[in-house]
Amino acid sequence: MDDPSQIARRVVIGFGDAANLPEDDQLPTESMPLNMGPSHPAMHGTVRMVLEVDGEKIRSVDVQVGYLHRCFEKEAENATWTQIFPYTDRLNYVSPMLNNVGYALAVEKLLDIDKKIPERAQFIRVIVGEISRITDHMTCLAASAMELAAFTVYFYLMKAREWLWELLEELSGARLTHSYVRIGGVVADLTDDFCPKLRDILRRCRATIADVDKMLTSNRIFRDRMDGIGIITRDDAIGWGLTGPVGRSTGLDYDVRKDHPYLVYDRFDFDVPVGCKGDNFDRYAVRVEEMRQSMRILEQAMDLLPAGPVLLDDARVALPPKREVYNTIESMIAHFKLIMDGIVVPPGEIYSFTEGGNGELGFYIVSNGTGQPWKCRVRPPCFANLAVLNKILPGLFIADLVPTFGMTNMIGGECDR
C-alpha cells in the first residue's frame, strides 16, 4: 500500500493526474454533460435540456420535450367536438381563449358555417383573444425578468395579468380554463359592465407596461443579458418555421391576423412590430409593443362592438336555450343529440390557423362524418420555436440559456400536447 502522506498530495484534474502534467502546460479541459431540467426552476413548462458544456460555455444542446404530454390528440378522437374545448384550454394555458378560438374556427370551416357566425360573437372572440395575448406576453416577460433577478417586474406584471384574468373569470366562470368559446359562437354574452371594466384595466395595464418598460429597457444589467444574445437570422426563422414574436424578432413580418385575416381583424387598425437583430432583446421589445397593439385592437373592438346574438341560431350546431329544452320536445331532442352524439361534422379535412400567443397555432382536423374527430392534430407554435434552441444555444454561456429559453416562451401544455 502507498504511503498515506503520498496519497494526500495526489491531485486529480479531469481524467488526468496533476502530478503527471508538464509544469508549464495549460490545464486540460474536457466537455461535461449537464442535465438541466425537467425539474429545474428555469425550465418552466417542464422541459429537459441535455447540455454539453465546456467550462461555462455550451458546446451542444439536446432539447428534450414531452414531459407534459397528455395525449391531447388521442383524447380528442374519443370526445365529441364540443367536449374538446376543455382540452384546448390546456394547450397554451396562459392564453386559453386563443386556443378555444383557433379550434372553433377549424371546426366551423369544416361545417361551412364560418361565414355565418354572428358578428357580435366574432367581436367577442377578438376581445377575449387579445386579452389572452396580453396575459400570454405578460407571463413570458414576467418570468424572464424574474430569472434575470428583476423580481419587482415579475410582481408588477403578475398583478396586471391577474386583473385581466379576473375579468375573464367573471365572464367565463374560470380563471384559467375558460372553455368559453363554442362551435357557432361563444357560450354567453359579455357581462353588463365588461367593457367599462376592461377600459379601466387597460388604463392600469398601460401604466404597468410603461413602468416595466422603464425598469427594463434602459436597465444596464438587463440589456447586458439580452442584447446580442441568442441571435436568430431571418432565413433561419423561415427555415425552422418560427412564427409569432420569436419569428418577428428576426424581421420576419408575418402575423396571421394581418396576412390571413380571420374573424374581424381586417376591420382594426393595428401594427405588427418586427425586430431587426433577432436577439433576445428584440423578442422582449416585440412583445412589449404587441401588448400595446393588442390594447389598440381591444379599444377599437369595444367601440365597434355590434349588438345581436352571440351564438349561431342552428339547432344542429348550438345548444338551444335551457328554457326551450325543458319545455319543448324539439329543443329537447336537439339538446339530446348534441350532447349524446355530438355535432355531426361532414366528412372532410381542414387545416385552420390563427395567431396564437406564440405564433401560428394550427389545427389539422379530419372528420369522418360522426360526432367525434377522426384526427385532431395541433401545430403548436412553441414546438418549432423551441427546436431552434438546438441551433442558437451552442457557443453561449450557461447563464445565457436562461433568458434565451425564457424568450421562446415554451409552454409545456402546448408544446407537448
Add this chain to the structure above:
Amino acid sequence: MADERAPSAPRANVKMVIDGQAHEFPAGLTILEACQRVGSKVPFFCWHPGLSAPAVCRQCLVEIKGFPKPIPSCYTPVADKMEVVTNSPKALDVRRQMLEFTLLNHPIDCPICDKAGECMLQKHYFDWDARVTRNDGGKVHKAKVVDVGRHIVLDQERCILCSRCIRVCSEVARQQDLVMAFRGDRQLLTTAPGQRLDNPYSLNTVDVCPVGALTAKDFRFSMRAWELWATPSVCPGCATGCNIEIHAARNVIQRLVPRLNPAVNKYWMCDEGRMTYKRVHYNRLVSPMVAGSPASWDAALAEAARLLGQARDKSPATLGVVLSAQLTNEDFFAISRLAGEHLRTERVYLAGAGEGWCDDILVSADKNPNTTGAKLIGGLSLRTAAELKQDLETRVLTALLLVGEVDAVAPLDWLPTLVVLASQQGPPVAAAAVALPLAMWAETEGSFTNRQGKVQRLHAAIAPAGQARPGWEIAARLGRALGATWTYADAKQVFGEAREKVSLLSGAEWGKPEAPVQLRFANSRG
C-alpha cells in the same frame, strides 16, 4: 296481356330517374327501396323491410314529376320514365310539416325514455327538421303506463301511430292483439277488446317501435341504450338458431335483439329466446371444485385426470361420456376427441334439454341449439339420452364424464367416479368428485349448427364468469394430463380441424372477427 302479368313471366327492368340520375330497377320494387339502393336518403317511420307498407306516417313523401301531390315512396312501385326528386324544397317541406304534426303532442320524455339514443323520431327531427317549436298551446295527454302484456308496457303519449307493432302481431305472430282507437289527436294504440299482447313474439313490437311507446319490462330503466355494446351471436334457446345481437355493458348482458338473417329468422325472434341470457348470469359455477371445495385449475385437472384414468384402466366399458347438445361444435369436437383417443370409451351419449313447445314460425321443439352439429360430429355411434338413463339405472356405468347442461336423467350421486364440466350449479356439480366451470355461449368464440344445418358463429360478448373456461380448452388440458400430445390454441383451430375431419362440415366458414360496437356510435340506429 294476361300472360305478361302472370308472376312467372320475366318482368322487364324499369328505367327511371332519381334525383337527376338515371337508374334501372327490377319492376315491383317500391320507390323507397329503389332510393335506398342508390343512396338517396328518404326517412320513414311506418315502413319496415319485414312488414307490409300502410303509408300512414307520410314521412317518406317524395316528389314525382307530373304528379300533383307528393307521393309516399314506401307504397308506390317504380315505373318506367318516372322522375323522382327526394330532396326538392317541396318534398323536404311537406316532410317537415308531417314531422311537426308528429312532434306536436309528443311528450318531453327523452331523459327518461328507454328509446332515447336509438329513437327514430330523434334522428329524423335532427336530420330533417331541426327547427324550433311553433306549438304555444298544451299537449294532449294520454296514459303513460299501460300494462299491455306479459313482457310489455305501453306509453300511449309517446306513440306516433305508425302501426308497425300492429303489423308485427298480425303478420309475424299472426295474432290480432293490438288496435288503434279514436281519431285525430285523440287516436291511440291499445289492445283489442278482451286481448292482451301476450303472443310469443310480442317483444318484436318493442324492436320495431320507432319511439319509446312500447318498452320491454325486462329492459325498462335498466340501461341507457347508447351505453350498450353490440356483439353478433346466435340464440341458444332452440334448434332454430335465430341470429341475434348481444347487447352488453360492463360485462353484463342487458338484452338480446334479433339480427337480420333472411334464411333463418328474418328480422325476428321469439320472447323465450330473448330471456335465454338470464342463465348466463344465474347460479354459475365460477371455480373448479374438488370434492365440493374450491380448488385451483391445476389441482382440479390433475384430480379429474387421475379419476378418469383410473376408471379407464380398470374397465373402459363402464366409463361413459355425456355431451350436451348445448355445447358449441368446437367443444363437442374436442371432447369427442378426448373421449375417443384418451378415455377409449365408446359410450358417448348425447343429452341436453328436453323437448318443448313449437310452432311453424320460428320456435323448434328441440330446445338445444346444436343438436345437428353434435350429430354431425358425433356420427352414428352417439347414444341417446334414453340409453343413458337405462345404462345408469342398470348400473352398466360406474364412471361418468358429464359435459354441459343436461336435463336430469337419473340420480348421479351413487356413481363411484363423476367428473362434471358445467356452467351452472346444480345436482350434477354437487354430486361430482371434480367439477370444472364451463364458459357459456355468450362468453366464447364458437359455432352452433342449427336445424337447417347452417353453421353459425358465436362471438364472445363478455368475459367468462369467474374462472370458467371454454369446453375445448378444458378438453385439451384434460387430454394433456392423460398423456395427449395435441393441444389447441383457440376455437378457430378446433373448428379448422373439425372441418377437415367431419365431411359434412367441410363447407362451413369461420368468418371474420367481430369487435363489439358501442351503440352510441353505430350510426344505423335511431
